[in-house]
Amino acid sequence: MGVDRRKFLKASAAAGAPFVLGLWIPPKPAMAGVAAPPGASWDREPPVPEVNAWIVIQPDDTVIVRIAQTEIGQGVWTSCAMMICEELQCDWKKVRPEYASSNRDAREQAPAWTLKVPGDGAQDPTGGGTPNMGAPATRNRPGGLGVPDSLYRRMRTNAAASVADGRYYQQLAGAEARERLLLAAARLWNAPVGELVAKDSVITHAKSRRRTTYGKVAHLAAATPHPNPEAIRIKAADQWTLMGTEQKNLDVPDKVMGRIVYGIDVKVPGMKWAAVKACPVYGGDVKSFDFEAIRGRPGVISAMQFGIPDPKLLRNHTFSGGVAVIAESWWQAKTALDAMPIEWAIPPKEGAFNTQNMHAALIASLDEPGRTRVNLGDVDKAFAGAAKIVEATYSTPYLARARMEPGNATVLVTDDRVDLWIGDQSPQETRYSASQITGIPEKDVYLHLCHLGGGYGRNGNGPQAEQAIMIANAHRGTPIHMLWTREEDFIGTTYRAMSVARLKAALDADGWPIAIEVRIGMDKEGFGPDASFNGVSRYFTPNYRFSTHTTTFHVPVGTRRGVGQAANEFYRESFLNELAHAAGKDPYLYRRELIGRTNLPYKADMIKALDMAAEMSGWGTPLPKGKVRAIALEERGGETKGAATISAMVHTVSLSPSGDIKLERVDVAHEEGFGFINPLSVRKQIEGQIHWFYNDAVHQAANLENGRIVENNFDRFPISRMAEDPPELNIRFFKTGHWLIGMGHDRATSVQSAIAEAIAQTSGKRIRDLPFNTHDLSWS
Amino acid sequence: MAFELTVNGRRHRVDADPDTPLLWIIRDQIGLTGTKFSCGIGQCGACTVHLDGKPVRSCSLKAGLAAGKQITTIEGISKDGTHPIQEAWKAFDAPQCGYCQSGMIMASLALLKQNPRPNDADIDAAVTNACRCGTYHRIRKAIHRAAELMRA
Incomplete structure (x- = not known):
């Protein structure tokens, strides 16, 4: 039954249909001419010498761009290509992405001159922002941070950070190739390189009226090293011409034909x-x-x-x-x-776990001392002098990803x-x-x-x-x-941790918080506590204490879309609504005032997001009984002057007397920092995340019985359908003065608190544990 | 046991247990992989194909029952991706990961063939496929656009 390598390759080349594999094998001969199937992109020899590890330009001006991230629907196939081609200044219509070779990544290092991030951090529009490349070079090391100085750098696709981390070195790759193409043409024409202009894959020299294309000089550029790569600069955001424009995703034509190879x-x-x-x-x-x-x-x-x-x-x-x-x-x-x-x-021991005993253990852990993460001011003294104390305990279940491809x-x-x-x-x-x-x-x-x-x-x-x-x-x-079968896929995935949170606020006589205490209990630490609560309190309170309370169960817990922000923002934004009601104040203006009292460096951007979303939604205009607007802030990273991503959303939700939830309308105000790469992808990611967190809020829970996950197919782990899509969706962007962290995984978490608010205002029921569809939401 | 299936207008002789779900015959034996496996219980619709023009979830249909009928898959609706529904999908950049989209397109196309002017409620009722990326907003717009293009 064994297949000899050489015979296997011959068989591959001869098989023809349905697929013939391309195997990238250095040195070469056997593989020449072996192509990947349509819609696939696998390791293969370039048809002509590459200009650099990211770029191959064919004689017909086709530009092959190597993509070192994985396309999972977030659009990296296009946005990564845009970052390279912005600098390359090639004809965008002739760009063909393909996956970078992770094998070469194991053999080659990135050029030393590309390792240093240009510019001066998150607030420098000319620089590379604040990539989180992880620990310094450590080869052959398992773990979460990839291999930061290997050829393709950060090949992991996570944390919505493909753009934030990879932008500068992909821009550098495009810029280096452009300069070498210009150098090659300059040498060919014996003209000063400074007099040459590159645009849309065409190089011109006005003085001598000469013109050539990238395809014609690419082989020369491939043999022309850059004399001084350290001097290469990336374009500042205000110089972009391709980045920042809405570009359709390059793989969509294959996707609508069923030709993409998963x-x-x-x-x-x-x-x-x-x-x-x-x-x-x-x-x-x-x-x-x-x-x-x-x-x-x-x-x-x-x-x-x-x-x-x-x-x-x-x-x-x-x-x-x-x-x-x-x-x-x-x-x-x-x-x-x-x-x-x-x-x-x-x-x-593992076989005895079930949702009830696990949840009870988490709740009990909240009364244990836990680990204090933040302790500002004197919380106990403030509580002793409070005019009013509000306390609420919330829960969120284990959640699977349930991607469609098993x-x-x-x-x-x-x-x-x-x-x-x-x-x-x-x-x-x-x-x-x-x-x-x-x-x-x-x-x-x-x-x-x-x-x-x-x-x-x-x-x-x-x-x-x-x-x-x-x-x-x-x-x-x-x-x-x-x-895997679908059922097996539910066993083979990691889960977002089940968690509970107890939030307690001391209010003064006017209803403003003078102290807040947050206790979070969850399965293992790591994917939650560090998000959203672990700095200063986002909404101002002079006294703030935050502690985590860990219990270890057997379910593998990992970084699911939204990570900890998702559950934590349900807790915090729900609680803020509860506080606003306790104070008899408008939930929008209550938030606005509390942010205004902080010294957060990006508080003006947060207030702008709130104001814009409120204005877009017609906040304050009357709605019929059963229909409610709810607002929330979504923010990541803004405690320091680092990269941050800030948005606010107003969700208009209706609840029928029989308890049917309908998300009617979503108004989104989202910052774009110094600029998005592909605003179309950003819109699509926001649209998708509305459904993602709607599912978390309304439908989904992974329960345990006798140690095993109960919901193991879409009949018991429901996914929203067309009828649940909000009929009206308005998204507006506004420029701010810093680079973004990323927006592919923790936007629209506010759907959760918004629906809770609509249920509370309509039915009088304050639901503090998700998902909502496990509760009787009827009202009369 | 051998039997014959007609897929995208071509007849194929299939040597397999006729109780095998049609999906696996289409993917493994006939070699058309645009139709996807996801839940295996007819819940999500990623495996949607047409049987005599009607949408069916091929993961839950015995292949033998499709003998003698016209089976259409995503690969059969156009040779070059220029069917109006594909053009509409491209115009709105509807797919994200794309895995459910073959089934979405087939379910939507079946609707449009039976109802050339669907309203939103018609779409909600007929297109019940699951998309985990949440691309519904663009799919709805694309269905309306496709309806216009197909009427033209």
């Missing part, structure tokens, strides 16, 4: 399919399975047990051991696996090389996993990135790669495509 679509000659079942209780394993019961079924080839994937490869998350059935087709593998008797070894990976392990085809938000870490599991060095791991059918959190991919690598490593020479 990981699930990969086919390799000789490939077999694997279906897997992992123990549904995390930390559990396989006690026994009976392959004899299914051995004779059509297509079935083998079955194997795999152990609990090494937590060190998965950011210390403990998933489960499981069984794989390998067959000719996935359906054969899946149905055989369903018919195969499996006995699980379920650890008793976890999968295709892996071929031979004795000296690993090939993976996968949609992956952390290819550098997966490369490391492949090396650790197989013993084959990272420089011989070829991870061919595919588009992902939804991402929503870098480590939500769980052990999809690790399971597939373990299975393929036991079947060396045979490509194995492992695919």
